[in-house]
Amino acid sequence: MPKLTVDGIEVEVPAGATVLQACEAAGKEIPRFCYHERLSIAGNCRMCLVEVKPGPPKPQASCALPAGEGQEIRTDSEMVRKAREGVMEFLLINHPLDCPICDQGGECDLQDQSVAYGRGASRYDENKRAVTEKYMGPLIKTVMTRCIHCTRCVRFSEEIAGVDEIGALYRGENMQITTYLERAAKHELSANVIDLCPVGALTSRPYAFEARPWELKKTLSIDVSDAVGSNIRIDSRGREALRILPRVNDDVNEEWLSDKARFQVDGLTRRRLDRVWIRKQGKLQQASWEDAFAAIAKVKPGSSIAAVAGDMLDCETMFAAKALLKACGSSLIESRQTGMDYAVSSLSAVNFNSTFAGIETADAILIVGSHVRWEAPLVNVRLRKAAKNGAKIFIVGPEWETTYPATFLGADVSVLSKLPKDVSDALKDAKRPAIILGGAGLAAGAHDAALALAAKFKMVTPEWNGFNVLHMAAARMGALMLGFAQQGGIKDLAAAKPAVLLALGADEVDFSAFEGSLKVYVGHHGDKGAHAADIVLPASAFTEKAGTYVNTEGRVQFADKAVFAPGDAREDWTILRALADALGVTVGFDSFAELQAAMIAEVPALGAEGVVDYGRDLPKGDVKADLGGEIRYPIKDFYLTNPIARASETMQRCSSELLHGVEFAEAAE
Amino acid sequence: MLSRGVHPLMAARHLEPDTPELRARWGSFAWNAENAEKAKEVLARYPAGRQRSAVMPLLDLAQRQVGAETNTQGWLPIPVMEYVAAYLDMPIIRVVEVASFYTMYNLVPVGRYHVQVCGTTPCMLRGSDDIMSACKKRGMHKGHTTDDGLWTLTEVECMGNCASAPMVQINDDNYEDLTVESFDKVLDALARGETPKPGTQLPGRHTVEPVGEPTSLAAMVKENHDYRGEW
Numbered sequence: 082m083p084k085l086t087v088d089g090i091e092v093e094v095p096a097g098a099t100v101l102q103a104c105e106a107a108g109k110e111i112p113r114f115c116y117h118e119r120l121s122i123a124g125n126c127r128m129c130l131v132e133v134k135p136g137p138p139k140p141q142a143s144c145a146l147p148a149g150e151g152q153e154i155r156t157d158s159e160m161v162r163k164a165r166e167g168v169m170e171f172l173l174i175n176h177p178l179d180c181p182i183c184d185q186g187g188e189c190d191l192q193d194q195s196v197a198y199g200r201g202a203s204r205y206d207e208n209k210r211a212v213t214e215k216y217m218g219p220l221i222k223t224v225m226t227r228c229i230h231c232t233r234c235v236r237f238s239e240e241i242a243g244v245d246e247i248g249a250l251y252r253g254e255n256m257q258i259t260t261y262l263e264r265a266a267k268h269e270l271s272a273n274v275i276d277l278c279p280v281g282a283l284t285s286r287p288y289a290f291e292a293r294p295w296e297l298k299k300t301l302s303i304d305v306s307d308a309v310g311s312n313i314r315i316d317s318r319g320r321e322a323l324r325i326l327p328r329v330n331d332d333v334n335e336e337w338l339s340d341k342a343r344f345q346v347d348g349l350t351r352r353r354l355d356r357v358w359i360r361k362q363g364k365l366q367q368a369s370w371e372d373a374f375a376a377i378a379k380v381k382p383g384s385s386i387a388a389v390a391g392d393m394l395d396c397e398t399m400f401a402a403k404a405l406l407k408a409c410g411s412s413l414i415e416s417r418q419t420g421m422d423y424a425v426s427s428l429s430a431v432n433f434n435s436t437f438a439g440i441e442t443a444d445a446i447l448i449v450g451s452h453v454r455w456e457a458p459l460v461n462v463r464l465r466k467a468a469k470n471g472a473k474i475f476i477v478g479p480e481w482e483t484t485y486p487a488t489f490l491g492a493d494v495s496v497l498s499k500l501p502k503d504v505s506d507a508l509k510d511a512k513r514p515a516i517i518l519g520g521a522g523l524a525a526g527a528h529d530a531a532l533a534l535a536a537k538f539k540m541v542t543p544e545w546n547g548f549n550v551l552h553m554a555a556a557r558m559g560a561l562m563l564g565f566a567q568q569g570g571i572k573d574l575a576a577a578k579p580a581v582l583l584a585l586g587a588d589e590v591d592f593s594a595f596e597g598s599l600k601v602y603v604g605h606h607g608d609k610g611a612h613a614a615d616i617v618l619p620a621s622a623f624t625e626k627a628g629t630y631v632n633t634e635g636r637v638q639f640a641d642k643a644v645f646a647p648g649d650a651r652e653d654w655t656i657l658r659a660l661a662d663a664l665g666v667t668v669g670f671d672s673f674a675e676l677q678a679a680m681i682a683e684v685p686a687l688g689a690e691g692v693v694d695y696g697r698d699l700p701k702g703d704v705k706a707d708l709g710g711e712i713r714y715p716i717k718d719f720y721l722t723n724p725i726a727r728a729s730e731t732m733q734r735c736s737s738e739l740l741h742g743v744e745f746a747e748a749a750e
Numbered sequence: 751m752l753s754r755g756v757h758p759l760m761a762a763r764h765l766e767p768d769t770p771e772l773r774a775r776w777g778s779f780a781w782n783a784e785n786a787e788k789a790k791e792v793l794a795r796y797p798a799g800r801q802r803s804a805v806m807p808l809l810d811l812a813q814r815q816v817g818a819e820t821n822t823q824g825w826l827p828i829p830v831m832e833y834v835a836a837y838l839d840m841p842i843i844r845v846v847e848v849a850s851f852y853t854m855y856n857l858v859p860v861g862r863y864h865v866q867v868c869g870t871t872p873c874m875l876r877g878s879d880d881i882m883s884a885c886k887k888r889g890m891h892k893g894h895t896t897d898d899g900l901w902t903l904t905e906v907e908c909m910g911n912c913a914s915a916p917m918v919q920i921n922d923d924n925y926e927d928l929t930v931e932s933f934d935k936v937l938d939a940l941a942r943g944e945t946p947k948p949g950t951q952l953p954g955r956h957t958v959e960p961v962g963e964p965t966s967l968a969a970m971v972k973e974n975h976d977y978r979g980e981w
Contacts, residue, residue, distance in 0.1 A: 245841030
């Protein structure tokens with residue numbers, strides 16, 4: 082624990098800390114471009130120079146200098162001021178003066194720091210260097226002349242993403258950042274380099290020239306494209322959400338975001354349901370809210386009403402639906418649209434108990450039926466960290482391209498009843514063994530076997546819980562907490578032959594099983610659910626309503642409303658509230674606050690942000706003799722997993738270009 | 751390249767475009783029997799798990815094999831770099847980074863002889879401009895290969911032979927103490943397929959020992975001498 086002084090302020094920092102970190106601990110701002118907390122240290126931008134005594138009589142790069150006992154650091158001396166001005170001047174020598182047409186303008190580190198630490202004017206009189214454009218795919222727009230060679234993007238793709246595809250070619254003044262042969266960056270986290278780039282060299286291609294940062298309203302929200310519950314910021318202007326950026330949350334998404342979560346945003350303005358539709362003679366026709374409610378009331382469902390919750394719903398909507406059905410006298414609610422029927426008597430048996438931060442510390446991990454890279458890209462980042470720390474990783478399921486060393490044990494779950502010796506040895510010897518059961522594993526009937534393995538290898542101890550289920554739906558854990566699960570899954574609903582089926586943003590349901598029911602789709606996109614529906618009630622997407630979400634590790638998080646829903650669309654809960662009137666029942670809430678209070682009264686855990694404690698007792702489970710079944714990953718196309726993404730032109734292009742190899746001609750400039 | 755509005759310096763070094771013809775010619779590149787042995791030996795120099803460190807000697811080996819196959823100094827087509835990357839089980843972009851950084855790896859085809867004329871101050875003072883003109887007289891010009899495929903001319907910075915300036919590096923050998931005449935002789939010999947004596951071209955000089963009587967530290971020729979009192 083070295084003690085040192087920074088500008089006369091004494092600080093104590095952990096051993097191994099750098100001088101830059103010591104300066105931050107003392108509350109001093111150190112300008113930097115290449116240094117980033119989550120990446121390795123490069124020390125090539127030289128912006129973080131400080132004066133260090135004892136040491137050579139020259140400024141030193143604080144990001145790459147270990148803090149030592151008794152050092153005297155100055156960040157406010159004349160030497161430091163001149164050094165920063167000098168570095169800034171050199172960086173700006175080859176940087177174009179195109180801030181007025183640069184998308185980074187207003188949120189640019191180079192801009193900010195040249196104002197704060199640079200000279201007022203340039204003395205440079207020669208020609209500036211120019212660099213040819215580099216193609217980096219449909220998401221990343223490049224203007225490489227602006228690049229200052231901090232190499233953050235190179236380090237990100239190598240260290241965090243684990244997909245080595247960006248590099249620095251040539252050297253000196255000719256150094257150029259590029260992907261290999263200018264191919265598109267092809268992984269699920271590629272767009273994070275846009276956030277990392279401290280200048281305008283890598284910017285967002287879909288968002289190019291859309292808005293300036295100071296025009297945008299910033300709303301804190303939660304991503305719903307997968308079950309990770311990434312913390313996001315929705316930037317909106319007027320009625321349109323223009324872009325989505327990650328927020329820092331070390332427990333969830335650190336500061337990364339998957340490309341889908343980031344770029345499906347343009348899907349929010351396309352294929353929207355913005356008016357009421359009623360099917361007449363097989364064709365959907367425009368109608369009014371009154372007509373629609375009257376049509377539903379005409380069926381007189383009584384208690385013969387069922388509700389299916391979609392994958393992107395907030396807890397409030399689900400609770401409102403549950404309250405409505407309860408008032409009608411029905412309990413036919415289900416959230417597992419695709420027909421899964423795993424046991425939910427213990428929520429800890431269907432939860433990601435290790436937590437995302439915890440799984441990094443696991444030392445042997447058995448993944449059963451999860452294409453983690455596609456189902457939860459940010460969990461894959463954690464697994465890569467675990468592997469880097471020496472964890473052994475085994476995967477049951479069809480092979481996919483991992484970003485860490487992993488052993489595939491075959492695609493059939495029967496391998497769980499007779500694990501190879503090296504796998505069982507690794508799990509037995511591990512201090513923190515873990516199992517991750519994915520949706521495909523649950524579908525293949527591996528739930529009991531996974532629980533049995535957790536017991537066999539003592540994965541649950543007072544300090545450690547290594548039993549994990551990795552869901553894919555943002556709504557899943559919240560739905561299970563609210564009881565949106567029947568014993569037999571959605572089959573029970575179909576068997577009850579309800580007069581009315583409420584499909585709440587549910588697009589993956591096999592509607593043919595509900596032939597005789599009046600199918601009412603309450604959702605925001607004209608997707609599979611609306612196509613099958615008899616009545617379509619336009620509702621709000623996740624950006625258009627406040628709500629509570631529970632991610633796959635049981636973490637309760639709140640999202641705010643960024644914009645209003647288009648046209649006649651309403652917030653989901655108000656639709657269900659109005660439907661209660663139409664059906665002549667009372668649900669007991671008239672405002673969002675009352676609804677939320679009623680929900681929290683029923684499930685108190687939903688009232689507090691943070692990880693819910695589901696208890697540590699897992700059902701015993703057993704490895705059935707007839708265990709067997711091929712694992713089939715449900716996600717066939719990473720970019721098109723939900724109605725918003727399917728409506729998004731950006732995601733469609735990613736899908737066809739990055740996954741299906743369609744070539745797009747570059748627009749002539 | 752200049753016509754495309756690229757900075758003249760950028761044009762100097764670039765990858766040969768990845769075309770179907772290039773793939774057809776080099777796609778099946780693999781070590782020949784002799785180099786396969788050499789590659790194994792190179793790999794063995796590095797500790798287990800650090801095989802990537804062999805990328806530089808292996809790129810050199812690959813360049814030499816390409817040279818042998820094309821009767822030139824050799825260069826690194828993209829499929830050949832990919833072969834080396836696969837051989838070392840490392841990402842191709844990391845290989846290209848190395849190959850594009852070091853100027854001894856040729857990224858575009860070169861001629862039989864790669865004439866690298868040093869133009870840094872000591873050589874310039876000793877007449878490298880004349881050497882350069884001599885090259886140009888033979889039809890070479892900077893950054894290009896002559897039509898007969900014999901010569902590729904590059905101007906380079908200091909190669910550390912200042913004591914025997916001016917100097918030229920041709921493939922693996924240095925030719926030093928050049929005059930236009932002796933340089934012409936070297937080139938003529940190379941063109942005939944002979945191997946002229948590398949090193950100094952000054953008659954009577956062997957390496958970089960003083961020519962004639964020593965002019966500096968003369969008092970130290972016979973015995974140790976303390977100059978400090980004379981400063």
